[in-house]
Amino acid sequence: MYVACWSVKGGSGTSVVAALAARRWAANADAGALLVDLCGDGAGLLGVPEPATPGVADWLSVGDEVQIDALRRLEREVAAGLFLLHRGAGPLQRTDRADVMAGELAAEHRVAVVDGGCLWRAGGEEAGGTAAGAPADDIDVRRRIVAGADRSWLVTRACFLSLRRAARAPLQPSGVVLLVEPGRPLTAGDVEDVVGAPVVLRLDVDPSVARAVDAGLLTSRVPAALDRALAQAAPA
Numbered sequence: 001m002y003v004a005c006w007s008v009k010g011g012s013g014t015s016v017v018a019a020l021a022a023r024r025w026a027a028n029a030d031a032g033a034l035l036v037d038l039c040g041d042g043a044g045l046l047g048v049p050e051p052a053t054p055g056v057a058d059w060l061s062v063g064d065e066v067q068i069d070a071l072r073r074l075e076r077e078v079a080a081g082l083f084l085l086h087r088g089a090g091p092l093q094r095t096d097r098a099d100v101m102a103g104e105l106a107a108e109h110r111v112a113v114v115d116g117g118c119l120w121r122a123g124g125e126e127a128g129g130t131a132a133g134a135p136a137d138d139i140d141v142r143r144r145i146v147a148g149a150d151r152s153w154l155v156t157r158a159c160f161l162s163l164r165r166a167a168r169a170p171l172q173p174s175g176v177v178l179l180v181e182p183g184r185p186l187t188a189g190d191v192e193d194v195v196g197a198p199v200v201l202r203l204d205v206d207p208s209v210a211r212a213v214d215a216g217l218l219t220s221r222v223p224a225a226l227d228r229a230l231a232q233a234a235p236a
């Protein structure tokens, strides 16, 4: 089973949520957990060196003779029970192989958390190579992998510009991860109305998280309330 975290605006907190959820759920589950990093920030957030080995981008772009079990060999155990499948080099290509990868993640016995990144296509849907015959781009590939998830979580703040996009989101999420900031007039109920999905997780925007990210020490300085909220949101 897999949970995909994605956004419609950069800087929403998607990569932080995905990394911390994978870390928390790895600690709670016998089988561990897998962070599938489609955006390239996973190693930095988990405080481990960027693997120099091939990653998802490399696996996607090679020929079909390189099969799905090869993807398994690209994982690294970066902490006890916490596995990282890193993005690798170059663009994400080939939606057909993205679908194969999504099928494999759906059959995964561990909890897998995908950092799907921002799925909003600036400039309109037709701008980025979705026309028949045109090559798929990075967003198309990430959308395909997110689309196969058992739980599809839109990570957002309750801000007008994010919700304006969320109302026209490319995918329908099954839940919303709401980053709660003081002073925002829009409520969780407003967010649910616009998105059409329940808020499954509320996380405070806490300056100590930003400081920890900047210091490269996120995983050793997770605020207790945030960690508890993630533990409660663990998929059964």
Ligand SMILES: Nc1ncnc2c1ncn2[C@@H]1O[C@H](COP(=O)(O)OP(=O)(O)O)[C@@H](O)[C@H]1O
Residues within 6 Å of the ligand: 007, 009, 010, 011, 012, 013, 014, 015, 016, 017, 041, 117, 179, 203, 204, 205, 206, 207, 208, 209, 210, 211, 213, 214
């Ligand atoms: N819960 C949080 N509280 C405070 N700051 C946060 C929180 N989550 C993320 N941030 C800050 O926002 C920045 C962007 O977060 P990130 O997860 O990279 O967003 P996205 O992946 O959606 O672009 C981080 O570098 C961090 O400084």
Ligand SMILES: [Mg+2]
Residues within 6 Å of the ligand: 014, 015, 016, 039, 041, 117
């Ligand atoms: Mg990100």
